[in-house]
Amino acid sequence: MKKISVVVPCFNEEEAIPVYYQEMCHVMKEMSGITFEIIFVDDGSSDGTLTILKELNEKDKRCKYLSFSRNFGKEAAIYAGLKNTVGDYVATMDVDLQDPPSMLPEMYRILIEEDYDNVATKRSTREGEPKIRSFLSESFYKFINRISKTEIVNGARDYRLMKRKMVDAVLEMSEYNRFSKGIFEWVGFRTKWLEFQNVERCAGETKWSIRKLFVYSIEGITGFSVAPLSLASIVGVCFCLLSFFMILFIIIRTVIWGDPVDGWPSLVCIIFFVGGIQLFCTGIVGEYLSKTYLETKHRPIFILKDSSDAKNGKCYEK
Numbered sequence: 279m280k281k282i283s284v285v286v287p288c289f290n291e292e293e294a295i296p297v298y299y300q301e302m303c304h305v306m307k308e309m310s311g312i313t314f315e316i317i318f319v320d321d322g323s324s325d326g327t328l329t330i331l332k333e334l335n336e337k338d339k340r341c342k343y344l345s346f347s348r349n350f351g352k353e354a355a356i357y358a359g360l361k362n363t364v365g366d367y368v369a370t371m372d373v374d375l376q377d378p379p380s381m382l383p384e385m386y387r388i389l390i391e392e393d394y395d396n397v398a399t400k401r402s403t404r405e406g407e408p409k410i411r412s413f414l415s416e417s418f419y420k421f422i423n424r425i426s427k428t429e430i431v432n433g434a435r436d437y438r439l440m441k442r443k444m445v446d447a448v449l450e451m452s453e454y455n456r457f458s459k460g461i462f463e464w465v466g467f468r469t470k471w472l473e474f475q476n477v478e479r480c481a482g483e484t485k486w487s488i489r490k491l492f493v494y495s496i497e498g499i500t501g502f503s504v505a506p507l508s509l510a511s512i513v514g515v516c517f518c519l520l521s522f523f524m525i526l527f528i529i530i531r532t533v534i535w536g537d538p539v540d541g542w543p544s545l546v547c548i549i550f551f552v553g554g555i556q557l558f559c560t561g562i563v564g565e566y567l568s569k570t571y572l573e574t575k576h577r578p579i580f581i582l583k584d585s586s587d588a589k590n591g592k593c594y595e596k
């Protein structure tokens with residue numbers, strides 16, 4: 279009998295988990311020929327998430343949980359979940375029902391009947407999202423796809439169903455700065471994209487502020503492109519050429535009109551401008567350096583404080 283593992287990151291989701299479980303029960307009933315395990319990853323929640331997960335585990339052994347010692351972020355939660363799956367097929371999805379579990383049977387059918395290694399999903403619209411957020415997201419995708427060799431699909435959700443071999447490939451990428459949307463693309467394999475209408479959260483509220491999204495986008499850019507590092511060289515060459523012509527112009531002007539010290543305000547502006555560009559380029563180098571620094575420390579991606587199998591004396595892989 280085939281097994282599907284479902285990885286569900288949860289951060290302060292006490293309201294959403296029961297609703298999600300109900301929904302999953304329908305889906306599991308519908309897919310009766312398959313065994314399931316749902317691995318909830320409590321990402322250092324401060325509300326009753328862990329208590330609910332423990333109750334759920336008592337009630338239904340298909341529901342397992344991992345609990346982090348603090349908030350490590352959704353990417354770390356997905357990694358931890360994937361690492362602890364045993365199914366032949368593995369799905370990742372949000373707990374807030376923004377990734378409809380009802381799509382799972384169709385995704386499974388595609389993997390069985392068609393020649394694909396994973397089925398991914400993307401939103402067809404960004405309805406219900408604040409305008410400014412949509413605009414920033416759109417700009418981010420345009421920018422990153424221009425400078426990165428790995429295609430980052432606009433509107434892609436982290437909701438997908440993968441075959442085991444793809445999961446193993448994703449786990450091979452044990453980098454500290456994780457950007458799933460890039461990692462799933464980078465490993466390759468044949469992907470079928472399904473589109474669906476954006477759905478509002480079933481309960482609770484989004485954990486992503488614009489600031490968090492900005493930090494996340496920097497993670498994506500530095501993780502999957504080194505093009506910004508060339509910026510300093512390109513701007514440097516342009517400025518050298520420009521200054522050469524300016525020097526020529528000033529020499530000729532001085533020879534003809536003899537006017538050596540005129541124009542210091544423009545000089546101050548130029549100094550500020552060039553200084554700004556230099557700091558900006560140093561900043562870009564610093565951004566990459568800081569990522570490299572964190573990567574070389576080889577810190578664990580997550581730390582567990584509890585898990586459903588810990589009671590049975592089983593030690594989970596880190």
Ligand code: UDP
Pocket residue numbers: 286287288289290291321349350351352355371372373374376479483484485486
């Ligand atoms: N999440 C997480 N850790 C975090 C932030 C979010 O595990 O630090 C989980 C959250 O519980 C949810 C999923 O990631 O299951 C998506 O989060 P959210 O719905 O807030 O994001 P959005 O759907 O608004 O992009």
Ligand code: MG
Pocket residue numbers: 372374376479484
């Ligand atoms: Mg959500």
